[in-house]
Amino acid sequence: MNKNISENPITHIPNKYTDQMKNKGISRREFIKFCTAIAATLSMPYSFATEIGKSISQARRPTVIWLHFQECTGCTESLLRATHPTVEHLILDLISLDYSETLSVAAGHQAEEALQKSITENEGKFILVVEGSVPLAQNGIFCKIGNRTALDIISEIGPKAAATVAIGSCASWGGVQASAPNPTGATAIGDVYKMVNINTPIINLPGCPASPYNILSTILYYLTLNKLPELDEQGRPKFAYSTLIHDLCERRPHFDSGRFAEVYGDYGHRKGWCLYKIGCKGPETYANCPTIQFGDVGTWPVKTGHPCFGCAEEGVGFTKPLHEHASVFSATPPVAFPGIDETKGIGITPGAAAVAGAAAGIAVGAGAMAAKYLGNKAEDKQELDEDS
Numbered sequence: 269m270n271k272n273i274s275e276n277p278i279t280h281i282p283n284k285y286t287d288q289m290k291n292k293g294i295s296r297r298e299f300i301k302f303c304t305a306i307a308a309t310l311s312m313p314y315s316f317a318t319e320i321g322k323s324i325s326q327a328r329r330p331t332v333i334w335l336h337f338q339e340c341t342g343c344t345e346s347l348l349r350a351t352h353p354t355v356e357h358l359i360l361d362l363i364s365l366d367y368s369e370t371l372s373v374a375a376g377h378q379a380e381e382a383l384q385k386s387i388t389e390n391e392g393k394f395i396l397v398v399e400g401s402v403p404l405a406q407n408g409i410f411c412k413i414g415n416r417t418a419l420d421i422i423s424e425i426g427p428k429a430a431a432t433v434a435i436g437s438c439a440s441w442g443g444v445q446a447s448a449p450n451p452t453g454a455t456a457i458g459d460v461y462k463m464v465n466i467n468t469p470i471i472n473l474p475g476c477p478a479s480p481y482n483i484l485s486t487i488l489y490y491l492t493l494n495k496l497p498e499l500d501e502q503g504r505p506k507f508a509y510s511t512l513i514h515d516l517c518e519r520r521p522h523f524d525s526g527r528f529a530e531v532y533g534d535y536g537h538r539k540g541w542c543l544y545k546i547g548c549k550g551p552e553t554y555a556n557c558p559t560i561q562f563g564d565v566g567t568w569p570v571k572t573g574h575p576c577f578g579c580a581e582e583g584v585g586f587t588k589p590l591h592e593h594a595s596v597f598s599a600t601p602p603v604a605f606p607g608i609d610e611t612k613g614i615g616i617t618p619g620a621a622a623v624a625g626a627a628a629g630i631a632v633g634a635g636a637m638a639a640k641y642l643g644n645k646a647e648d649k650q651e652l653d654e655d656s
Contacts (some may be wrong), residue, residue: 308442316599330425330491331394333386333425334368338411338445338454339400343436344370344561346477353597363487363501366394369413380414387428395487396429396468400423401438402448405453419460428467431490434458435483440474440503448587457505471496472503474555477577481560482508502556502582513550513576516558519543532573543570548557549578549585 303317353438354437365371366386372379372406383435386394403410426432434457437443448456455463457469473482489497495611498507512522522528529537529546537546544551551578559567570576578584 277387306488310376329364331386331390332363332365332393332395332397332487333383334365334371334411335425336369336397336423337398337400337422337439338403338452339436339438339443341370341399342477343399343475344368347480347483349480349562363395366390386426391428394428395537396425396432397483398423398432398457399435400438401442401454401456403445403452404460405451410452418556419464422457422460423464423466426461426464426468429468431460431471431496432457433467433473433483433486434503435473436478437474437476437579437585438569440472441586443476444586446586447585463485469496470503471499471505472580473508474504474580474585475557476585477578479508479556479560479562481555500554504580508556508560509554509555510555512571513553513555513558516556517550517570518558519570537573540573543573543575548575549581550576551583552584555579555580 269543273315277503299321303321307316334344367379367383369379372382374382398412402408402418402422404419407421411418411482413421434440438445438454439457442450442454442456445452446456460466461468461470471486473479475482482505485507486497490504497507500506500509502509510616514523517523518540519540522540523544527536527541529541529543531537531546537543542548550568557576557580558570561571579586
């Protein structure tokens with residue numbers, strides 16, 4: 269018997285919800301594809317799409333309260349540019365975004381009243397999303413909302429949430445404002461929770477900005493199974509942060525072959541070679557940027573020619589300058605370059621013989637590339653002259 273879309277495992281979508289989707293121009297097929305894509309993002313079996321469909325189509329949409337502290341609003345901007353789903357579909361159909369300084373229609377006292385009403389009605393059930401770090405220096409005066417400090421606000425609301433999502437590198441690690449000398453005392457949400465003894469489950473979704481698809485997947489996972497996805501030692505969901513960027517990067521073949529850009533705009537940079545020598549931190553950063561990418565244009569920083577900054581990794585982004593990772597051109601095997609661990613940069617733990625063989629092979633390849641590099645100087649100059 270041939271199966272069609274009406275016989276899909278997602279069979280528990282209420283007719284009322286189906287009608288609402290049709291009125292908004294969303295077909296049943298598109299909804300099923302969306303649920304299936306979320307399941308795939310979470311590395312869950314296809315059958316999990318059924319449970320996601322049930323969670324989304326429930327009569328009461330899950331409540332989300334979104335707080336902004338010390339940040340640039342970049343993560344919200346990333347959310348606004350999401351296309352699957354679009355932001356209006358997300359906040360009008362999938363979740364109930366009861367409070368957000370950026371997206372709320374209300375302002376001032378009206379907004380604060382809406383926030384308190386939502387907390388009272390949904391205590392213990394809402395998802396708290398926090399964007400930005402909490403400044404602790406000088407009693408927190410560097411970030412105040414409604415004449416209250418960020419520390420006061422998170423201390424009140426955090427314990428009442430079902431779970432907290434620290435979205436972006438600022439909320440997860442402290443971000444750029446926590447970089448030395450950190451004059452405001454910018455502190456990550458998880459560290460604040462420990463300091464004031466808040467026991468609400470917390471999940472970190474670092475990135476600058478964080479991927480909107482990762483946050484949507486995390487929220488739907490929690491609402492579907494009533495638990496957080498499996499986390500790594502840094503509190504990040506493994507479905508998004510378990511693989512090195514280096515291992516999934518489209519420039520990885522150039523790395524393995526010893527082809528590296530030396531400076532921005534040189535021959536190798538224009539040809540799409542590996543960016544490691546100009547500071548790429550992909551070999552020490554875990555994230556799904558190369559696969560999930562950003563927006564609907566199919567790109568991410570490394571694809572556009574900029575090294576990975578390491579924003580998803582604590583102690584890498586905003587703490588290690590790019591120039592600390594650069595090295596001079598040589599025939600040195602990549603495993604010996606700064607910042608690359610044998611078990612991380614290569615993805616396996618090779619034996620001594622394999623390392624020796626790889627080193628010899630890469631050294632020969634790098635030597636050949638050095639000759640080619642020098643041979644391309646004239647071509648480089650000509651191309652640069654033409655570009656200018």
